[in-house]
Structures are given as C-alpha cells and as structure tokens.
Amino acid sequence: MQKGDMDQTLRQLLLSFARQTIRAHLSGQPLPEIPSGCEATADLGGAFVTLKNAGRLRGCIGRFSPTEGLGQTVQQMAIAALSDWRFHDDPITLDELNQLNIEISILSPMKRTNDPLSLELGVHGIMIRKGGRSGCFLPQVAREQNWSKEQFLSRCCTGKAGLPANAWKDSDTEVFLFAAEAFHENDPGV
Numbered sequence: 001m002q003k004g005d006m007d008q009t010l011r012q013l014l015l016s017f018a019r020q021t022i023r024a025h026l027s028g029q030p031l032p033e034i035p036s037g038c039e040a041t042a043d044l045g046g047a048f049v050t051l052k053n054a055g056r057l058r059g060c061i062g063r064f065s066p067t068e069g070l071g072q073t074v075q076q077m078a079i080a081a082l083s084d085w086r087f088h089d090d091p092i093t094l095d096e097l098n099q100l101n102i103e104i105s106i107l108s109p110m111k112r113t114n115d116p117l118s119l120e121l122g123v124h125g126i127m128i129r130k131g132g133r134s135g136c137f138l139p140q141v142a143r144e145q146n147w148s149k150e151q152f153l154s155r156c157c158t159g160k161a162g163l164p165a166n167a168w169k170d171s172d173t174e175v176f177l178f179a180a181e182a183f184h185e186n187d188p189g190v
Contacts, residue, residue: 135160
C-alpha cells in the first residue's frame with residue numbers, strides 16, 4: 001500500500017472505530033459493530049495499531065497477513081495494543097484515553113529480499129526471521145529514531161528478534177520488506 005491509497009473518509013472512520021473499540025473495551029462495554037466500508041482490500045498485508053501519549057509509546061501491536069477484514073483486524077489490534085507486554089506494569093486506563101493519539105498502519109504484503117540494504121528508510125518496514133525468532137519495525141521507526149539502514153536492521157535483530165546485531169547479513173536469515181500507509185488522529189490529512 002502506498003501513501004495516499006486510502007481516502008480520508010476511510011482513515012477517519014478507522015481511527016474513530018479504533019477509539020470507540022478501546023473505550024468500550026476499557027469500560028467493559030460491548031464492542032462497537034464493524035462499520036461498513038471497512039472490508040479488506042486485495043493488497044492488505046496487515047495492520048498495526050500504535051498508541052502514544054504525548055509522543056511516548058504506550059502500545060503497538062499488529063498482524064501480518066490477516067484472515068479477517070480490515071475493520072475486524074483494526075479492532076483486534078486496538079484491543080491487543082492495550083495489552084502490549086512492554087507496558088504490563090503500567091497499563092492504559094480509561095482515564096488516559098483522552099490523552100492517547102491513535103495511529104493505524106495499513107501494510108502491503110511482505111516481500112523477501114536478498115539485499116536488505118536495498119530498503120528505503122521511511123518507506124520500507126522490515127521483518128527479520130531466523131530459526132524460531134523474528135522481529136519487525138514499521139517504516140516510521142527508522143525516521144523517528146534517525147537511524148541508518150544498518151542501524152535499522154541491526155536494532156531489529158537485537159531489540160525485536162533477540163538475534164545478534166549482524167544476523168541480518170547471514171544467508172540463512174530471512175529479511176522481508178513491506179510498505180505502510182500510516183495515519184493518526186493529529187494528522188492534518190485526516
């Protein structure tokens with residue numbers, strides 16, 4: 001999925017739906033029904049929901065190759081982001097909801113590459129897999145952290161996949177690239 005593939009109305013619908021889902025889940029209410037128009041597109045490779053409070057990460061969970069439609073996947077990932085293991089000791093509460101900024105990333109299908117350095121920073125996200133270990137970064141992480149290509153790959157190996165920093169160079173390590181269309185509530189284009 002390339003930047004701008006999704007129209008503004010659908011972006012707003014998905015963001016509102018994610019917020020309604022989070023509110024219902026945190027307050028113990030029934031989840032909202034999936035709005036019409038949120039069906040999966042043919043090129044849906046996955047979706048991530050990221051939650052931030054004043055720019056500080058509070059949760060980020062996603063799924064590659066979902067079997068459900070776009071709306072159901074966004075709903076499931078919004079709920080899952082509330083239980084991000086990194087924030088187990090400081091969970092999001094209903095009182096915090098109004099301070100949260102929700103970001104949704106709609107992913108293209110992953111493509112394996114034999115040349116990891118062919119990735120374009122800020123355009124490609126990465127999934128690195130070796131043995132039973134794997135990790136991923138969304139495209140915006142490299143830009144937010146001001147990382148080089150090598151840092152992006154190495155940090156994914158060590159921080160996400162639990163692999164040595166240079167594992168991405170090994171011939172038996174699988175490196176996949178994907179694009180993402182990311183949008184958030186404070187985005188002027190939404």
